[in-house]
Amino acid sequence: MNSASRSEQYLTLFRAALAQSARHGEALLSHVFLVTRRSLAQEFNRATGQHEHAQLGLCIKLLDEKAAALCARFPVLLRQAFEDKQAVSSQFGELTLGELSHRQLENMDESQVQERVEFARALQLVQSIAQQSLSELNGCIGTLLGLAHVQPERNPLRPQTYLTVLQEVLLQAAVPIQVRITWTQHLASGLGDALKSSYSALAQKIKSYGVLPLPAGEPEKPLVAARGQAAVHWKNGADETSQQPSVLTLNRLRELLADQTDSQQEVAPDEAVTQFAGALDWNVADTADASPTPDFAQATTDFASTVPAAFEALQNMNQADEEVVPLSQRQDTLMDKAGQAESTRQMLRKSCQSSAQVLSFEVMVQMIDNLVKDTRLLKPIRDVIANLEPALLRLVLVDPRFFNNKQHPARRMLQEITQRGLVFGSADTPECARFIRSLHRYVNPLSRIQIDSAEPFDLALFNLNNMWSEQVIQSQQTVQQAMRVLNRVEERNLLAEKISANLDLIPEMRQVPASVAEFLCGPWAQVIATAELNNKTGGTEDPGGYKNLVNLLLWSAQPELTRKDLGQLTKLVSKLLAKLREGLGLIDYPAVKTSLFFDALMKLHQQAFRPAPDASTVAPRIDKTNLPGNHRHWLAPEEAKVSGFMEMPDDFPVNRPVPPPTQGASAPSLPSLEKLVVGSWVEIAIQGNWQRSQLSWISPQRTMYLFTGVQGQTQSMTRPSLEHLVHTQALRLVSEHSMVDSALDEVVHTAMRNSLERGQT
Structure with a gap:
C-alpha cells in the first residue's frame, strides 16, 4: 500500500473512531450517572447534619429527573467537540490550568471558583485513573494523524474534552451550581473508569487494522505537583x-x-521599612549624612517638590x-x-x-x-x-x-x-x-x-x-497609512473576485488561449473593480467602459473569427490597445508585464492575416476547470511599498531550512491563524535572520495582515502567505498576550495548584 492510500485509510479510521466514541457517549454518561447516584446515596445515608442531608437529597432528586435528558444531549455536543477538534465553548475552556486567566477569575464569584477547582480536581482524578490506556490511545491517534511523535493535545478524545462537554451539558440544563459541584465530586471516579475501558477498547480496535502506535512519549504533567512543591506559603x-x-x-x-x-488603612512604615528605604540606595556613594526618612503623610504632601x-x-x-x-x-x-x-x-x-x-x-x-x-x-x-x-x-x-x-x-x-x-x-x-x-x-x-x-x-x-x-x-x-492602503486593497480584491467569477461564465472564455483568460480574470478584473470604486457619484453601469472591452478582446483573440473580418480587426486594434493601456495605468500595472501581454495579443492578431492552419495544428481550447480560480491579491507597486508587502514566490520551497530560534520563541509556531490577535508578537525568518514584529492590524475579512518591526517599519502579507510561513516554520509566535497579564495568569495557575493540593478554594 502506498503512502497516499495509507494516509487516506488512517484518516478514515480516525473519523470512525471519533464517530464511534460520540455514539457511545450516551451509554458512557448513563453508566457514570449510575455510579454517581450510588455514591451520592451512600453519602446521604452517612450524613448527619440537616443541611447536608437536604442538599444531598436534592442532588439525588435532580439527578433522577435530569439524567435521561443529559445523557441524550451529551453525544450531540461530544460529536461537535470531536468535529471541531477542540472542546465546545465553555466557561471552563479546556479545564487545564493554563486556560484560567486572571481576567476570568476576577469576574467569578466564590461558588464559580469552587466549581472550577472541583472540575480541575475531577480532571486530575480522571487522568490518573485512565492514564495508561490513554497513553496507548494517544500513540494510535498520533499514527492516524501522521504525527512524528505523540502529542496528547492533538487527541480529541482526551479527558479534558469529555469534562468540558459535560460541564456545558449541565449549564444548558440549568442545573444549580451547588448541585453541579456536588455531582462533580462524586462522578470523577466513575468517569475515569469508564474512559479507561473505552480508551483501551478503542486502541485495540485501531490496532486490529494493522496500525502501529507511536512510541509512548513523556507522560502528561500532573495538574498538581508533589505535595509541598507547588504551594507558595507566607x-x-x-x-x-x-x-x-x-x-x-x-x-x-x-x-x-x-x-x-x-x-x-494606610499604616506608617515600621522601623524595618524606614531603615530599608535607605538601604536601597545602591548607587549612592555616601548616605551617611542623609536626612531621616519622612513619614507617609509628609511624603504625600511634599510630592510635587x-x-x-x-x-x-x-x-x-x-x-x-x-x-x-x-x-x-x-x-x-x-x-x-x-x-x-x-x-x-x-x-x-x-x-x-x-x-x-x-x-x-x-x-x-x-x-x-x-x-x-x-x-x-x-x-x-x-x-x-x-x-x-x-x-x-x-x-x-x-x-x-x-x-x-x-x-x-x-x-x-x-x-x-x-x-x-x-x-x-x-x-x-x-x-x-x-x-x-x-x-x-x-x-x-x-x-x-x-x-x-x-x-x-x-x-x-x-x-x-x-x-x-x-x-x-x-x-x-506609518501604520495608519498602511492600513488605509490595505483596506482599499482588500475592498478592490474582493470586488475583483466577484467580477472574475462573472467573467468566467462567458462561453467565449473557453475559446481563447489561457494567457487571455488569465489576463481578463486577473489584471482586467482589477481594472474594472478600481473603476467602480472610483465612481463615487454612480450613474453609470460601466465606468470607463472597461467591461465593454471584454467582448471586444475576446473576439480579437480568436483568429478563426477575426480572419473573417480583417477590416473590423484593423480598425479595432489601435483603439483596443489604447484602452488596455489606459485601464492598466489605472492600477499601475507594471510596464514589463503589460508588454508581455501585448506581445502575446499581437501574435494572435497577426494569425488572422495568415491562412487557416490544418485542424490537427489548431491549439487546444482550455477547459473551464483549467481557468484561473482564486487569483492572488494584487497590490500596485506604490501600495506594496507603502505597506511593506511581502509576496511569497511561486517556487518558495516548502521544506526550506530556517535559522535557529532566538531566545524566547515558542514552539510550535502558531496554533491557529483564527486565534492570532492584534498585539501578538511573532518572529519571521527573513533572508536567514529572525526578525521580531508585532501584529498591528488584520483586515475586516482577514485576507491581509500588517506587522510592525523594531524601527516602526511595516510588513504586510496575504493570508495564504502567512499560512505558508507558518507551514514552513518560518514564522513563530513569541507572545500572544500582554506579558504582565501572562505573569498574573501564572500566579492564577499557582493558586489553582495550591487549591487542588490543599483541598481548598
Missing part, C-alpha cells in the same frame, strides 16, 4: 512566630483581583554612570546585587500588618519572579524589572489597586516596558541600546526613593512616553 509579619503558614489559594487571589480584600527633584538628581547620576561604566559592567553590578533580593523581600515582608498586605505582597513577588524568568525579554530588560521589585513591593503595601485597576500607573509602566521590550530579539542594535538607557534613566530611580503612592510611577511613565513619543508618533503614522 507568614504574617505582624506575628510571625504565632501564625501558621498560609497559602495562596484561588479564592484569596480572586478577592484581590476583584478588590474584595479587607479594607486596609520632592519626587521630581529626587528623580532629577538620580537621573543625572545615571547619566554620569553611563558615560563612565559600560553597559556590560552595569549588568554585572546588577548581578552582584541579586543576592540581596531575598533579604530585601524578608525586610519588607516584616512590615505587612494585615492579611490584605500579605496577599498583595506575595502576589507581587510571584508576578515579578515570572517576568524576570521570562526569556522572551532580553536580560538587560529583565534586570531593570528585577531592580524595580522593591519599589513595587512597597507600593502594593499601601496601594493594592495595582492588581484590579488596569490603568494603574505602575501597571501601565510595567506594561509599556515589557511590551516595548518584546520587539528586541538581540541587544546588539542601537535601538535596543537607546531603550535600555531610557529605562536606566527613568525606571531605576524608583527603587531609590520613598514610595508611598503611585505618583512616582506616573512621573516615570510620563518621562518614558515623552522620550519615546517621536518614534511612537512616526510608527503610528
Whole structure:
C-alpha cells in the first residue's frame, strides 16, 4: 500500500473512531450517572447534619429527573467537540490550568471558583485513573494523524474534552451550581473508569487494522505537583512566630483581583521599612549624612517638590554612570546585587500588618519572579524589572489597586516596558541600546526613593512616553497609512473576485488561449473593480467602459473569427490597445508585464492575416476547470511599498531550512491563524535572520495582515502567505498576550495548584 492510500485509510479510521466514541457517549454518561447516584446515596445515608442531608437529597432528586435528558444531549455536543477538534465553548475552556486567566477569575464569584477547582480536581482524578490506556490511545491517534511523535493535545478524545462537554451539558440544563459541584465530586471516579475501558477498547480496535502506535512519549504533567512543591506559603509579619503558614489559594487571589480584600488603612512604615528605604540606595556613594526618612503623610504632601527633584538628581547620576561604566559592567553590578533580593523581600515582608498586605505582597513577588524568568525579554530588560521589585513591593503595601485597576500607573509602566521590550530579539542594535538607557534613566530611580503612592510611577511613565513619543508618533503614522492602503486593497480584491467569477461564465472564455483568460480574470478584473470604486457619484453601469472591452478582446483573440473580418480587426486594434493601456495605468500595472501581454495579443492578431492552419495544428481550447480560480491579491507597486508587502514566490520551497530560534520563541509556531490577535508578537525568518514584529492590524475579512518591526517599519502579507510561513516554520509566535497579564495568569495557575493540593478554594 502506498503512502497516499495509507494516509487516506488512517484518516478514515480516525473519523470512525471519533464517530464511534460520540455514539457511545450516551451509554458512557448513563453508566457514570449510575455510579454517581450510588455514591451520592451512600453519602446521604452517612450524613448527619440537616443541611447536608437536604442538599444531598436534592442532588439525588435532580439527578433522577435530569439524567435521561443529559445523557441524550451529551453525544450531540461530544460529536461537535470531536468535529471541531477542540472542546465546545465553555466557561471552563479546556479545564487545564493554563486556560484560567486572571481576567476570568476576577469576574467569578466564590461558588464559580469552587466549581472550577472541583472540575480541575475531577480532571486530575480522571487522568490518573485512565492514564495508561490513554497513553496507548494517544500513540494510535498520533499514527492516524501522521504525527512524528505523540502529542496528547492533538487527541480529541482526551479527558479534558469529555469534562468540558459535560460541564456545558449541565449549564444548558440549568442545573444549580451547588448541585453541579456536588455531582462533580462524586462522578470523577466513575468517569475515569469508564474512559479507561473505552480508551483501551478503542486502541485495540485501531490496532486490529494493522496500525502501529507511536512510541509512548513523556507522560502528561500532573495538574498538581508533589505535595509541598507547588504551594507558595507566607507568614504574617505582624506575628510571625504565632501564625501558621498560609497559602495562596484561588479564592484569596480572586478577592484581590476583584478588590474584595479587607479594607486596609494606610499604616506608617515600621522601623524595618524606614531603615530599608535607605538601604536601597545602591548607587549612592555616601548616605551617611542623609536626612531621616519622612513619614507617609509628609511624603504625600511634599510630592510635587520632592519626587521630581529626587528623580532629577538620580537621573543625572545615571547619566554620569553611563558615560563612565559600560553597559556590560552595569549588568554585572546588577548581578552582584541579586543576592540581596531575598533579604530585601524578608525586610519588607516584616512590615505587612494585615492579611490584605500579605496577599498583595506575595502576589507581587510571584508576578515579578515570572517576568524576570521570562526569556522572551532580553536580560538587560529583565534586570531593570528585577531592580524595580522593591519599589513595587512597597507600593502594593499601601496601594493594592495595582492588581484590579488596569490603568494603574505602575501597571501601565510595567506594561509599556515589557511590551516595548518584546520587539528586541538581540541587544546588539542601537535601538535596543537607546531603550535600555531610557529605562536606566527613568525606571531605576524608583527603587531609590520613598514610595508611598503611585505618583512616582506616573512621573516615570510620563518621562518614558515623552522620550519615546517621536518614534511612537512616526510608527503610528506609518501604520495608519498602511492600513488605509490595505483596506482599499482588500475592498478592490474582493470586488475583483466577484467580477472574475462573472467573467468566467462567458462561453467565449473557453475559446481563447489561457494567457487571455488569465489576463481578463486577473489584471482586467482589477481594472474594472478600481473603476467602480472610483465612481463615487454612480450613474453609470460601466465606468470607463472597461467591461465593454471584454467582448471586444475576446473576439480579437480568436483568429478563426477575426480572419473573417480583417477590416473590423484593423480598425479595432489601435483603439483596443489604447484602452488596455489606459485601464492598466489605472492600477499601475507594471510596464514589463503589460508588454508581455501585448506581445502575446499581437501574435494572435497577426494569425488572422495568415491562412487557416490544418485542424490537427489548431491549439487546444482550455477547459473551464483549467481557468484561473482564486487569483492572488494584487497590490500596485506604490501600495506594496507603502505597506511593506511581502509576496511569497511561486517556487518558495516548502521544506526550506530556517535559522535557529532566538531566545524566547515558542514552539510550535502558531496554533491557529483564527486565534492570532492584534498585539501578538511573532518572529519571521527573513533572508536567514529572525526578525521580531508585532501584529498591528488584520483586515475586516482577514485576507491581509500588517506587522510592525523594531524601527516602526511595516510588513504586510496575504493570508495564504502567512499560512505558508507558518507551514514552513518560518514564522513563530513569541507572545500572544500582554506579558504582565501572562505573569498574573501564572500566579492564577499557582493558586489553582495550591487549591487542588490543599483541598481548598
